[in-house]
Amino acid sequence: SDLTAQLANKTAECDLLQQNLDATSCNIAQGSDAMTCGEFDACWKAANDTYIRENASIATVERDTEGEIRSMKRVRCIARALQLPQGDIDEALEVCQKTTFGVDECLEDVANANNWSCYGLGA
Secondary structure (H helix, E strand, O other), rough: OOOHHHHHHHHHHHHHHHHHHHHHHHHHHOOOOOOOHHHHHHHHHHHHHHHHHHHHHHHHHHHHHHHHHHHHHHHHHHHHHOEEHHHHHHHHHHHHOOOOOOOOOHHHHHOOOOOOOOOOOOO
C-alpha cells in the first residue's frame, strides 16, 4: 500500500540521518581530546571485562568470609559454653551445635566500621 511505502521511505531517510549524525559525532570527537568511538568501545570492553573478573573474585572472597564468620561465632559459643558451671555445659554445647549462625549483622558492622563484636573480638 501507499502508506507502507511512505513508512519505508521515511524509515530509510531517518536511518541515513542517524548514520550521518553518528559519523559526524565521531569525527568531532576525534578532533578533540575525547576518545574516538573505537577507543571508547575498546576501553569500555576492557573495563567491563575487569569488572566481571573482579566481581567474581569478590563474590568468592565474600562467601569464604561468611564461612569464617560462622565458624568464629560457633567457636565463641563453644568457648562461652565451656565457661559455664559443669552441669550446664552439655546443654549449652548442644545449643551451639544446633544454632545456625548468621552473618548479616557482622557484614553490616564491618561495612560501617562500628565494631568487631560479631567476630568475637569485641564486647
